[in-house]
Amino acid sequence: MLDFNTYQQLLALYADYAAALDNNELDKWPEFFTDQCVYKVQPRENFERGYPLATLSFESRGMLKDRVFxxxxxxxxDPYYQRHVVSVPRIFEADAQRIRAEANYAVFRTKPDDISTVFNVGRYIDTIRRTDHGLKFESRICVFDSEMIANSLIYPI
Known part of the structure; x- marks a missing residue:
């Protein structure tokens, strides 16, 4: 499906994305996406039933930049740190333009004066586009497993 070099680029995209968020380098976040993109954080129940309602929903890199601002x-x-643990992505489809992939994630949150807790768990459902600037997310749907989330979903998942 993917040649070795492209697969390494895909792994780097996933790792660099998580590292940017974990290191609070939010200004880098929009750069992982194409100009016309979709980013959603959506409950599993809504996703599986085909309901469009999402906790967060953005439809362009400009909207992602607005969120960062x-x-x-x-x-x-209250300030907190995030730590992403992301599985190796499963490749479902790949052609000359796009890669469809999925990976599980767990996000842990640590407040400076508290212990670490599980913040959000789910899976990324991604469409990645090959661009002149490397692989970029054209669509990233973060489908979280719980029907409940903390009321402080501030940073990207």
Whole structure:
């Protein structure tokens, strides 16, 4: 399906994405996406039933940049750190333009004065586009397993 070099690039995309979020380098987050992209954080129940309602939903890199501005400049919240643990992606389809893949994730949250807790668990359902600037997410749907999430979903998953 994928040649070795492309598979290594795909693994690097997943690892670099998680590292940017874990290191609070939010300004890098939109750069993992194509200009016209979809990013959603959606409950499993809604996803499986085909319901469009999502906890977060953005439809362009510009909207992702707006979210970064909001998170860094306007939203007041208790600070916390995130740590992503991401499985090796499963490849479902690959052609000259796109790769369809899926990976499980777990996000842990640590507040400076508290112990680490499981924050969000689910799977990424991705469409990755081959671009002149490397692999970029054209669509990333973060389908979380629980019907309940913390009311402080600030940072990207």
């Amino acid at each position: 909001g998170v860094t400049e306007t939203i007041f919240h």
